[in-house]
Amino acid sequence: MYIDRMLLKNYRNYSFLEASFNNGFNIIYGNNAQGKTNILEAIYLCTTGRSHRTNKDNELVKYGEDKYFVKVLFSKEERNDNSIEINYSKKEKKSILINEIAIKKIGNLMGQLNSVMFSPEDLQIIKEGPSERRRFIDIALSQLKPSYFYNLQQYLRILNQRNYLLKEIYLRKESITTLDVWNQSLAETGSKIIAERIKFIKCLYKIAEKYHKNITNEKEKLEIKYISSIRIDPGRDDIKNIFLKRLEEEKSKEIQKGTTLVGPQRDDLDILINGTSLKQYGSQGQQRTAILSLKLSELEIVKESSGEYPILLLDDVMSELDSKRREYLIENIKNIQTFITCTDKNEFIKGIDKETCFIKIENGKIVNNINENEG
Numbered sequence: 001m002y003i004d005r006m007l008l009k010n011y012r013n014y015s016f017l018e019a020s021f022n023n024g025f026n027i028i029y030g031n032n033a034q035g036k037t038n039i040l041e042a043i044y045l046c047t048t049g050r051s052h053r054t055n056k057d058n059e060l061v062k063y064g065e066d067k068y069f070v071k072v073l074f075s076k077e078e079r080n081d082n083s084i085e086i087n088y089s090k091k092e093k094k095s096i097l098i099n100e101i102a103i104k105k106i107g108n109l110m111g112q113l114n115s116v117m118f119s120p121e122d123l124q125i126i127k128e129g130p131s132e133r134r135r136f137i138d139i140a141l142s143q144l145k146p147s148y149f150y151n152l153q154q155y156l157r158i159l160n161q162r163n164y165l166l167k168e169i170y171l172r173k174e175s176i177t178t179l180d181v182w183n184q185s186l187a188e189t190g191s192k193i194i195a196e197r198i199k200f201i202k203c204l205y206k207i208a209e210k211y212h213k214n215i216t217n218e219k220e221k222l223e224i225k226y227i228s229s230i231r232i233d234p235g236r237d238d239i240k241n242i243f244l245k246r247l248e249e250e251k252s253k254e255i256q257k258g259t260t261l262v263g264p265q266r267d268d269l270d271i272l273i274n275g276t277s278l279k280q281y282g283s284q285g286q287q288r289t290a291i292l293s294l295k296l297s298e299l300e301i302v303k304e305s306s307g308e309y310p311i312l313l314l315d316d317v318m319s320e321l322d323s324k325r326r327e328y329l330i331e332n333i334k335n336i337q338t339f340i341t342c343t344d345k346n347e348f349i350k351g352i353d354k355e356t357c358f359i360k361i362e363n364g365k366i367v368n369n370i371n372e373n374e375g
Protein backbone atom coordinates (compact mmCIF):
# COMPACT_ATOMS: atom_id res chain seq x y z
CA MET A 1 0.00 0.00 0.00
CA TYR A 2 1.15 3.52 -0.63
CA ILE A 3 -0.02 7.11 -0.27
CA ASP A 4 -0.37 9.10 -3.48
CA ARG A 5 -1.46 12.46 -2.15
CA MET A 6 -2.11 14.39 1.01
CA LEU A 7 -4.12 17.51 1.84
CA LEU A 8 -3.89 19.51 5.06
CA LYS A 9 -5.86 22.54 6.18
CA ASN A 10 -5.05 24.39 9.39
CA TYR A 11 -3.12 21.41 10.66
CA ARG A 12 -0.24 22.34 13.05
CA ASN A 13 1.84 25.00 11.23
CA TYR A 14 0.21 24.32 7.82
CA SER A 15 -2.54 26.69 6.64
CA PHE A 16 -2.82 24.63 3.49
CA LEU A 17 -0.73 21.84 2.06
CA GLU A 18 -1.12 19.68 -0.99
CA ALA A 19 1.63 17.12 -1.55
CA SER A 20 2.18 14.22 -3.94
CA PHE A 21 4.40 11.31 -3.05
CA ASN A 22 6.01 8.46 -4.89
CA ASN A 23 5.90 4.76 -4.03
CA GLY A 24 9.50 4.58 -2.90
CA PHE A 25 11.42 6.95 -0.68
CA ASN A 26 10.02 10.37 0.17
CA ILE A 27 12.66 12.51 1.82
CA ILE A 28 11.14 15.41 3.73
CA TYR A 29 13.94 17.78 4.58
CA GLY A 30 14.52 21.25 5.96
CA ASN A 31 15.75 23.06 9.04
CA ASN A 32 14.49 22.36 12.53
CA ALA A 33 10.93 23.31 13.53
CA GLN A 34 9.70 23.83 9.95
CA GLY A 35 6.94 21.18 9.94
CA LYS A 36 8.59 17.95 8.73
CA THR A 37 7.36 15.77 11.58
CA ASN A 38 3.93 17.35 11.31
CA ILE A 39 3.54 15.66 7.90
CA LEU A 40 4.45 12.24 9.32
CA GLU A 41 2.15 12.88 12.25
CA ALA A 42 -0.76 13.62 9.88
CA ILE A 43 -0.13 10.33 8.03
CA TYR A 44 0.01 8.46 11.33
CA LEU A 45 -3.21 10.16 12.38
CA CYS A 46 -4.93 8.70 9.32
CA THR A 47 -3.76 5.19 10.20
CA THR A 48 -4.67 5.08 13.90
CA GLY A 49 -7.01 8.06 14.38
CA ARG A 50 -4.55 9.55 16.89
CA SER A 51 -1.36 11.54 16.81
CA HIS A 52 1.78 9.74 18.00
CA ARG A 53 2.71 12.85 20.01
CA THR A 54 -0.52 13.85 21.74
CA ASN A 55 -4.00 12.59 22.56
CA LYS A 56 -5.40 16.10 22.29
CA ASP A 57 -6.84 17.06 18.90
CA ASN A 58 -6.91 20.67 20.06
CA GLU A 59 -3.14 20.78 19.81
CA LEU A 60 -3.26 19.75 16.17
CA VAL A 61 -5.34 22.75 15.14
CA LYS A 62 -3.26 25.63 13.77
CA TYR A 63 -2.86 28.41 16.34
CA GLY A 64 -5.71 30.91 16.04
CA GLU A 65 -7.97 28.55 14.05
CA ASP A 66 -10.78 26.31 15.30
CA LYS A 67 -10.68 23.29 13.01
CA TYR A 68 -8.31 21.11 11.06
CA PHE A 69 -8.71 18.90 8.01
CA VAL A 70 -6.46 16.04 6.90
CA LYS A 71 -6.97 13.83 3.87
CA VAL A 72 -4.79 11.11 2.35
CA LEU A 73 -5.41 9.35 -0.95
CA PHE A 74 -3.85 5.93 -1.11
CA SER A 75 -3.61 2.75 -3.15
CA LYS A 76 -4.00 -0.81 -2.01
CA GLU A 77 -3.63 -4.03 -3.96
CA GLU A 78 -7.39 -4.53 -4.33
CA ARG A 79 -8.29 -0.90 -4.97
CA ASN A 80 -6.26 2.15 -5.91
CA ASP A 81 -8.51 5.09 -5.11
CA ASN A 82 -8.92 4.91 -1.35
CA SER A 83 -9.18 7.91 0.89
CA ILE A 84 -9.19 8.71 4.58
CA GLU A 85 -10.38 12.10 5.73
CA ILE A 86 -10.36 13.51 9.24
CA ASN A 87 -12.24 16.65 10.20
CA TYR A 88 -11.95 18.09 13.66
CA SER A 89 -13.51 21.21 15.05
CA LYS A 90 -13.05 22.47 18.61
CA LYS A 91 -16.84 22.77 18.87
CA GLU A 92 -17.85 19.44 17.31
CA LYS A 93 -16.71 15.86 17.55
CA LYS A 94 -13.99 14.52 15.28
CA SER A 95 -15.33 12.85 12.15
CA ILE A 96 -13.49 10.25 10.11
CA LEU A 97 -14.45 9.28 6.57
CA ILE A 98 -13.20 6.23 4.71
CA ASN A 99 -13.76 6.49 0.97
CA GLU A 100 -16.07 9.47 1.66
CA ILE A 101 -18.27 7.50 4.10
CA ALA A 102 -18.29 8.54 7.75
CA ILE A 103 -17.39 5.78 10.19
CA LYS A 104 -19.16 5.37 13.52
CA LYS A 105 -16.31 3.93 15.56
CA ILE A 106 -12.60 4.70 15.47
CA GLY A 107 -12.04 0.92 15.39
CA ASN A 108 -13.31 0.88 11.80
CA LEU A 109 -10.20 2.81 10.83
CA MET A 110 -7.84 0.13 12.07
CA GLY A 111 -6.23 -1.87 9.30
CA GLN A 112 -7.39 0.47 6.51
CA LEU A 113 -4.04 2.19 6.03
CA ASN A 114 -1.28 0.54 8.02
CA SER A 115 1.84 2.35 9.11
CA VAL A 116 4.89 1.71 11.22
CA MET A 117 6.49 4.74 12.84
CA PHE A 118 10.13 4.69 13.89
CA SER A 119 11.40 7.72 15.78
CA PRO A 120 14.08 8.44 18.42
CA GLU A 121 11.33 8.32 21.07
CA ASP A 122 10.97 4.59 20.36
CA LEU A 123 13.99 4.05 22.58
CA GLN A 124 11.48 4.57 25.38
CA ILE A 125 10.10 1.12 24.55
CA ILE A 126 13.30 -0.21 26.07
CA LYS A 127 14.32 2.51 28.52
CA GLU A 128 11.04 3.47 30.14
CA GLY A 129 8.45 1.63 32.19
CA PRO A 130 6.09 -1.20 31.12
CA SER A 131 3.37 1.15 29.83
CA GLU A 132 5.58 2.12 26.85
CA ARG A 133 6.04 -1.54 25.94
CA ARG A 134 2.32 -2.26 26.28
CA ARG A 135 1.56 0.78 24.10
CA PHE A 136 3.89 -0.56 21.42
CA ILE A 137 2.15 -3.96 21.40
CA ASP A 138 -1.35 -2.47 21.55
CA ILE A 139 -0.83 -0.09 18.62
CA ALA A 140 0.77 -2.78 16.47
CA LEU A 141 -1.92 -5.36 17.28
CA SER A 142 -4.82 -2.93 16.86
CA GLN A 143 -3.73 -2.24 13.29
CA LEU A 144 -3.29 -5.93 12.60
CA LYS A 145 -6.54 -7.03 14.21
CA PRO A 146 -9.41 -4.58 14.67
CA SER A 147 -11.05 -7.17 17.00
CA TYR A 148 -8.07 -6.71 19.33
CA PHE A 149 -8.72 -2.97 19.44
CA TYR A 150 -12.40 -3.54 20.34
CA ASN A 151 -11.48 -6.07 23.02
CA LEU A 152 -8.99 -3.68 24.52
CA GLN A 153 -11.55 -0.86 24.65
CA GLN A 154 -14.04 -3.19 26.29
CA TYR A 155 -11.44 -4.46 28.75
CA LEU A 156 -10.55 -0.92 29.82
CA ARG A 157 -14.22 -0.12 30.40
CA ILE A 158 -14.68 -3.26 32.54
CA LEU A 159 -11.46 -2.51 34.41
CA ASN A 160 -12.64 1.00 35.26
CA GLN A 161 -15.98 -0.27 36.54
CA ARG A 162 -14.30 -2.99 38.57
CA ASN A 163 -11.86 -0.50 40.12
CA TYR A 164 -14.81 1.68 41.03
CA LEU A 165 -16.51 -1.32 42.64
CA LEU A 166 -13.37 -2.24 44.62
CA LYS A 167 -13.35 1.24 46.16
CA GLU A 168 -17.02 0.88 46.98
CA ILE A 169 -16.50 -2.55 48.63
CA TYR A 170 -13.89 -0.96 50.88
CA LEU A 171 -16.58 1.42 52.16
CA ARG A 172 -19.60 -0.90 52.02
CA LYS A 173 -18.72 -4.59 52.45
CA GLU A 174 -22.08 -5.80 51.05
CA SER A 175 -21.18 -4.52 47.56
CA ILE A 176 -18.89 -7.56 47.25
CA THR A 177 -21.82 -9.65 45.95
CA THR A 178 -21.39 -8.25 42.42
CA LEU A 179 -17.60 -8.70 42.28
CA ASP A 180 -17.78 -12.23 40.81
CA VAL A 181 -19.72 -11.01 37.78
CA TRP A 182 -17.05 -8.37 37.08
CA ASN A 183 -14.29 -10.92 37.60
CA GLN A 184 -15.86 -13.15 34.96
CA SER A 185 -16.10 -10.29 32.43
CA LEU A 186 -12.60 -9.08 33.20
CA ALA A 187 -11.06 -12.55 32.84
CA GLU A 188 -13.08 -13.33 29.70
CA THR A 189 -11.92 -10.19 27.84
CA GLY A 190 -8.50 -9.94 29.46
CA SER A 191 -7.55 -13.52 28.59
CA LYS A 192 -8.20 -12.81 24.89
CA ILE A 193 -5.89 -9.79 25.07
CA ILE A 194 -3.14 -11.76 26.76
CA ALA A 195 -3.47 -14.64 24.27
CA GLU A 196 -3.17 -12.25 21.29
CA ARG A 197 -0.20 -10.47 22.82
CA ILE A 198 1.64 -13.72 23.46
CA LYS A 199 1.04 -14.84 19.87
CA PHE A 200 2.22 -11.48 18.52
CA ILE A 201 5.36 -11.38 20.66
CA LYS A 202 6.24 -14.93 19.62
CA CYS A 203 6.10 -13.93 15.92
CA LEU A 204 7.90 -10.65 16.56
CA TYR A 205 10.66 -12.41 18.50
CA LYS A 206 11.18 -15.04 15.82
CA ILE A 207 11.77 -12.41 13.10
CA ALA A 208 13.53 -9.78 15.26
CA GLU A 209 16.02 -12.35 16.52
CA LYS A 210 17.16 -13.01 12.93
CA TYR A 211 17.46 -9.32 12.07
CA HIS A 212 19.41 -8.62 15.24
CA LYS A 213 21.77 -11.52 14.57
CA ASN A 214 22.44 -10.21 11.05
CA ILE A 215 23.04 -6.61 12.10
CA THR A 216 25.45 -7.64 14.86
CA ASN A 217 27.33 -10.24 12.78
CA GLU A 218 25.93 -12.99 14.99
CA LYS A 219 27.54 -11.47 18.11
CA GLU A 220 24.27 -10.73 19.87
CA LYS A 221 21.21 -12.81 20.59
CA LEU A 222 18.03 -10.84 21.11
CA GLU A 223 15.26 -12.38 23.21
CA ILE A 224 11.79 -11.01 23.85
CA LYS A 225 9.49 -12.55 26.45
CA TYR A 226 5.97 -11.66 27.47
CA ILE A 227 5.76 -11.33 31.25
CA SER A 228 2.23 -11.65 32.52
CA SER A 229 1.08 -10.48 35.92
CA ILE A 230 -1.23 -13.48 36.07
CA ARG A 231 1.86 -15.71 35.89
CA ILE A 232 0.84 -18.06 33.11
CA ASP A 233 2.89 -20.60 31.29
CA PRO A 234 2.33 -19.40 27.69
CA GLY A 235 0.81 -22.05 25.46
CA ARG A 236 0.09 -24.44 28.31
CA ASP A 237 -2.23 -22.77 30.75
CA ASP A 238 -5.91 -21.94 30.39
CA ILE A 239 -5.50 -18.18 30.61
CA LYS A 240 -9.05 -17.36 31.71
CA ASN A 241 -9.00 -19.79 34.64
CA ILE A 242 -5.58 -18.72 35.83
CA PHE A 243 -6.76 -15.09 35.58
CA LEU A 244 -9.79 -15.87 37.79
CA LYS A 245 -7.58 -17.71 40.26
CA ARG A 246 -5.19 -14.76 40.49
CA LEU A 247 -8.09 -12.32 41.03
CA GLU A 248 -9.23 -14.51 43.93
CA GLU A 249 -5.71 -14.59 45.40
CA GLU A 250 -5.34 -10.79 45.19
CA LYS A 251 -8.89 -10.01 46.35
CA SER A 252 -8.19 -8.58 49.80
CA LYS A 253 -5.15 -6.58 48.62
CA GLU A 254 -7.21 -5.19 45.72
CA ILE A 255 -10.01 -4.08 48.04
CA GLN A 256 -7.47 -2.38 50.30
CA LYS A 257 -5.85 -0.56 47.40
CA GLY A 258 -9.06 0.04 45.44
CA THR A 259 -7.52 -1.11 42.18
CA THR A 260 -7.06 -4.24 40.06
CA LEU A 261 -3.59 -5.65 40.56
CA VAL A 262 -3.41 -8.33 37.87
CA GLY A 263 -4.25 -8.45 34.17
CA PRO A 264 -2.94 -7.17 30.84
CA GLN A 265 -2.78 -3.59 32.21
CA ARG A 266 0.07 -4.79 34.46
CA ASP A 267 1.96 -6.94 31.95
CA ASP A 268 5.36 -6.26 30.49
CA LEU A 269 8.02 -7.44 28.09
CA ASP A 270 11.45 -8.69 29.00
CA ILE A 271 13.97 -7.73 26.32
CA LEU A 272 17.33 -9.43 26.67
CA ILE A 273 20.66 -9.39 24.84
CA ASN A 274 22.80 -12.48 25.31
CA GLY A 275 20.73 -13.30 28.37
CA THR A 276 20.99 -9.95 30.17
CA SER A 277 18.45 -7.16 30.46
CA LEU A 278 18.76 -4.65 27.63
CA LYS A 279 17.13 -1.96 29.73
CA GLN A 280 19.58 -2.31 32.62
CA TYR A 281 22.82 -3.27 30.91
CA GLY A 282 22.47 -2.43 27.22
CA SER A 283 24.39 0.43 25.63
CA GLN A 284 22.47 3.12 23.76
CA GLY A 285 23.73 1.56 20.50
CA GLN A 286 22.54 -1.92 21.47
CA GLN A 287 19.16 -0.50 22.43
CA ARG A 288 18.87 1.28 19.07
CA THR A 289 19.79 -1.90 17.21
CA ALA A 290 17.14 -3.85 19.11
CA ILE A 291 14.50 -1.24 18.23
CA LEU A 292 15.60 -1.37 14.60
CA SER A 293 15.16 -5.17 14.66
CA LEU A 294 11.73 -4.81 16.29
CA LYS A 295 10.53 -2.27 13.72
CA LEU A 296 11.81 -4.34 10.78
CA SER A 297 9.98 -7.38 12.14
CA GLU A 298 6.80 -5.37 12.63
CA LEU A 299 6.90 -4.55 8.91
CA GLU A 300 7.18 -8.26 8.10
CA ILE A 301 4.34 -9.23 10.43
CA VAL A 302 1.99 -6.67 8.86
CA LYS A 303 2.99 -7.97 5.40
CA GLU A 304 2.35 -11.56 6.47
CA SER A 305 -1.04 -10.83 7.96
CA SER A 306 -2.43 -8.28 5.48
CA GLY A 307 -0.59 -9.29 2.31
CA GLU A 308 0.89 -5.79 1.91
CA TYR A 309 3.70 -3.88 3.52
CA PRO A 310 2.58 -0.95 5.66
CA ILE A 311 3.84 2.58 5.11
CA LEU A 312 7.05 3.27 6.97
CA LEU A 313 7.53 6.60 8.75
CA LEU A 314 11.13 7.32 9.76
CA ASP A 315 11.19 10.45 11.85
CA ASP A 316 14.70 11.74 12.48
CA VAL A 317 16.14 8.26 12.99
CA MET A 318 18.65 8.10 10.18
CA SER A 319 21.07 10.51 11.86
CA GLU A 320 20.85 8.40 15.03
CA LEU A 321 22.04 5.23 13.29
CA ASP A 322 25.64 4.55 12.28
CA SER A 323 26.33 4.09 8.55
CA LYS A 324 26.27 0.29 8.77
CA ARG A 325 22.85 0.20 10.42
CA ARG A 326 21.52 2.91 8.11
CA GLU A 327 22.56 0.90 5.04
CA TYR A 328 21.08 -2.25 6.55
CA LEU A 329 17.79 -0.47 7.11
CA ILE A 330 17.67 0.96 3.57
CA GLU A 331 18.53 -2.45 2.12
CA ASN A 332 15.61 -4.02 3.99
CA ILE A 333 12.91 -1.51 3.10
CA LYS A 334 13.35 -1.45 -0.64
CA ASN A 335 9.77 -2.47 -1.41
CA ILE A 336 8.14 -0.24 1.15
CA GLN A 337 6.87 3.29 0.72
CA THR A 338 8.97 5.24 3.20
CA PHE A 339 8.76 8.78 4.51
CA ILE A 340 12.02 10.04 5.96
CA THR A 341 12.49 13.34 7.77
CA CYS A 342 15.95 14.85 8.02
CA THR A 343 17.77 18.16 8.02
CA ASP A 344 20.30 17.28 5.32
CA LYS A 345 19.03 15.46 2.24
CA ASN A 346 22.55 14.66 1.05
CA GLU A 347 22.94 12.31 4.00
CA PHE A 348 20.73 9.78 2.23
CA ILE A 349 21.61 9.96 -1.38
CA LYS A 350 24.19 7.20 -0.93
CA GLY A 351 22.43 3.85 -0.67
CA ILE A 352 19.13 5.03 -2.08
CA ASP A 353 19.09 3.73 -5.59
CA LYS A 354 15.47 3.94 -6.51
CA GLU A 355 13.20 6.77 -7.45
CA THR A 356 13.17 9.26 -4.64
CA CYS A 357 10.93 12.20 -3.99
CA PHE A 358 12.62 15.14 -2.23
CA ILE A 359 10.32 17.56 -0.45
CA LYS A 360 11.78 20.67 1.11
CA ILE A 361 9.77 22.24 3.93
CA GLU A 362 10.12 25.80 5.11
CA ASN A 363 7.84 27.30 7.72
CA GLY A 364 4.80 25.11 6.99
CA LYS A 365 5.17 25.21 3.20
CA ILE A 366 6.63 22.99 0.53
CA VAL A 367 9.29 24.94 -1.29
CA ASN A 368 9.91 22.20 -3.85
CA ASN A 369 8.51 18.74 -4.57
CA ILE A 370 10.78 17.01 -7.05
CA ASN A 371 10.83 13.41 -8.11
CA GLU A 372 14.47 12.70 -8.72
CA ASN A 373 16.35 9.60 -9.56
CA GLU A 374 19.59 10.09 -7.77
CA GLY A 375 20.92 6.63 -8.82
Ligand SMILES: Nc1ncnc2c1ncn2[C@@H]1O[C@H](COP(=O)(O)OP(=O)(O)OP(=O)(O)O)[C@@H](O)[C@H]1O
Nearest residue numbers: 012013032033034035036037038059060061062063
Ligand atom coordinates in the same frame (compact mmCIF):
# COMPACT_ATOMS: atom_id res chain seq x y z
N1 LIG B 1 -0.98 23.84 16.62
C1 LIG B 1 0.03 24.46 15.99
N2 LIG B 1 -0.20 25.58 15.26
C2 LIG B 1 0.80 26.21 14.62
N3 LIG B 1 2.08 25.81 14.65
C3 LIG B 1 2.37 24.71 15.36
C4 LIG B 1 1.37 23.98 16.07
N4 LIG B 1 1.95 22.93 16.69
C5 LIG B 1 3.27 22.99 16.38
N5 LIG B 1 3.52 24.05 15.59
C6 LIG B 1 4.79 24.48 15.02
O1 LIG B 1 5.29 23.44 14.18
C7 LIG B 1 6.71 23.50 14.19
C8 LIG B 1 7.28 22.15 14.54
O2 LIG B 1 6.97 21.29 13.52
P1 LIG B 1 7.67 19.85 13.43
O3 LIG B 1 7.63 19.19 14.75
O4 LIG B 1 7.07 19.19 12.27
O5 LIG B 1 9.19 20.32 13.15
P2 LIG B 1 10.33 19.58 12.34
O6 LIG B 1 10.51 20.28 11.05
O7 LIG B 1 10.12 18.12 12.30
O8 LIG B 1 11.55 19.96 13.29
P3 LIG B 1 12.79 19.14 13.89
O9 LIG B 1 13.79 19.00 12.77
O10 LIG B 1 13.27 20.08 14.93
O11 LIG B 1 12.28 17.85 14.43
C9 LIG B 1 7.15 24.49 15.24
O12 LIG B 1 7.50 25.68 14.57
C10 LIG B 1 5.88 24.69 16.06
O13 LIG B 1 5.80 25.97 16.61
